[in-house]
Every structure is written in structure tokens, then in C-alpha cells.
Amino acid sequence: MAAIASVSIASLRQASLERRPTPSASGPFATSLLGGLPFKPPKLGSRMVVRCLAASTYVPPTVSETKSNFLKSYKRPIPSIYNTVLQELLVQQHLMRYKRTYQYDAVFALGFVTVFEQLMEGYPSNDDRDAIFRAYIQALKEDPEEYRCDAQKLEEWARAQNANTLVDFSSREGEVEDILKNISERAQGKGNFSYSRFFAVGLFRLLELANATEPTILEKLCAALNINKRSVDRDLDVYRNLLSKLVQAKELLKEYVDREKKKREERVESQKANEAITKCMGDYHHARQ
Numbered sequence: 001m002a003a004i005a006s007v008s009i010a011s012l013r014q015a016s017l018e019r020r021p022t023p024s025a026s027g028p029f030a031t032s033l034l035g036g037l038p039f040k041p042p043k044l045g046s047r048m049v050v051r052c053l054a055a056s057t058y059v060p061p062t063v064s065e066t067k068s069n070f071l072k073s074y075k076r077p078i079p080s081i082y083n084t085v086l087q088e089l090l091v092q093q094h095l096m097r098y099k100r101t102y103q104y105d106a107v108f109a110l111g112f113v114t115v116f117e118q119l120m121e122g123y124p125s126n127d128d129r130d131a132i133f134r135a136y137i138q139a140l141k142e143d144p145e146e147y148r149c150d151a152q153k154l155e156e157w158a159r160a161q162n163a164n165t166l167v168d169f170s171s172r173e174g175e176v177e178d179i180l181k182n183i184s185e186r187a188q189g190k191g192n193f194s195y196s197r198f199f200a201v202g203l204f205r206l207l208e209l210a211n212a213t214e215p216t217i218l219e220k221l222c223a224a225l226n227i228n229k230r231s232v233d234r235d236l237d238v239y240r241n242l243l244s245k246l247v248q249a250k251e252l253l254k255e256y257v258d259r260e261k262k263k264r265e266e267r268v269e270s271q272k273a274n275e276a277i278t279k280c281m282g283d284y285h286h287a288r289q
Helices: 027-035 046-057 063-073 080-097 104-118 126-139 144-159 163-167 177-188 199-211 215-225 229-288
Strands: none
Touching: 063 080, 063 126, 080 104, 080 126, 080 229, 104 144, 104 177, 104 199, 104 229, 126 144, 144 177, 144 199, 163 215, 177 215, 199 215, 199 229, 215 229
């Protein structure tokens, strides 16, 4: 990846994760685990049986259900240039959201909020943009206010950091420091952690706000968090390409809108001119009678 100094979030202008099927607790898979021996289930209390059954029979929502929830929550039409990317992101985030290893964290939230704001930049209505954000997060059965608050918290913290303090979070105390320590532990295998492109963007946003532009800082931060830097480099490249295409598409859309607006204005002027001529001719004929 190019040096951090040569990139910014503005120039970077897509979360893709696999969905792994949960193996069944019966059939050949269970037989292989048990070595083919007869299995007699242990006697469990009624409450434990209920819990086990609930866990084994849980079925996450389908992609169609998540998309339907979004459309039910936000019923107004969305311009295709925005809607196409939003729907793609929603599908990919759904697959990530319902992975067995998924656990929400603030860096991921910062990354998503950053991507969303870049995607929706220039949207005709700020109120509609906020409503779309709420509908999107709620469709995934998560809390949009939590996303916003956590993203803001990390942004404010990062602005007060520098390259050294950003990387050295593990030796200090604080709310955000504790969040980063928790991520580091989970990424090391001491709990659920599911890496994503939104997480990569969140890391880069921290670096940008802290003005930590040295090429080695991202590598040190990834090491401190137990994150694979190659994955981060790759996903930031994907994000940059996405936003580059989006910028081009928005420029084409703006040209189309401006062209259509000019045509409408010309039609209005032509109609006014025709009405004026018709009126003049009417006045002329009336004067001759």
C-alpha cells in the first residue's frame, strides 16, 4: 500500500465478508465427531433444555428480510446512484452481521459511518440522509444512535492523539483505550472478533484524525491490535476504488441533472414566448374588429 502520507479519506472516495453455514448437530457430521459410537443425551433440567433448543434452532434473518425491513422503514425513493451502492452494502453487511464470530465494536462503527458519509455526500436532503442511516442500521437489528455516538467518541479521541499515543494505547487508561484493548484481545483469539473492510476504514480514519501520516504507523497500530496489515492494505484499496467510481458516477449524474434543468428552463421560456405571441396576435385581431 502506498505511504499513508499520500492518501486521505477524501481521496479514498464495501464490506465483504463470507457467511459460513452452521454445521448440523445431527447426521454424518455428528457421527464423525462421536466416532460412530452410540450417543445417549445427558439428562438436563427443563430450563437448560429450553436454552439448548433455542440456541440450536435459532435461524438468522435472510438477506431478503433485511432488505425488506429497510424498505419498510424508509419508503421514499432513493436516487439510483445512491440506492445501488446502499443495497450492495446492506447485503454484504447482513452477511457479516449474522456470522457466528460477529461482535459489534466502535472502530467498526467509525468505519461504517465514514463510508456512509462519503457515499451520501451531496445527497439532496440532510434529513432524508439521516432517515436512511437510521433505516439501514435498524434493518440489521442494531442501534443507529450507538453507531453515531461511538463514531463521534473515537473521532474526538483521535483528534487529541499523535502517532505515538495512538499506537501506545495499551499502556494507558481511558474509555477508548479500553475499547482498543478489548479489540486487541478478541482479535488475538480471546473472544469473538470478525474483521471487515469497515474496520479497516475505521483504523485509517483514526490515523487521519491524529495526523499520524508516517508509513509505519498503520503497521504498528495493526500489530498492537493483532490485525493483519495485508488485509487492511487490500481493503483500503478496495474502498478507494469504490469511492473513485462513485465520484465519477456522481459527476455524470450532476451533468445529467444540469442538462435536464437547462432543457426545462428552455421549454419554460419557449412556452412563455409562445404565450406572449399568442396574446399579441389575439390583441391584434381584437383591435382590427
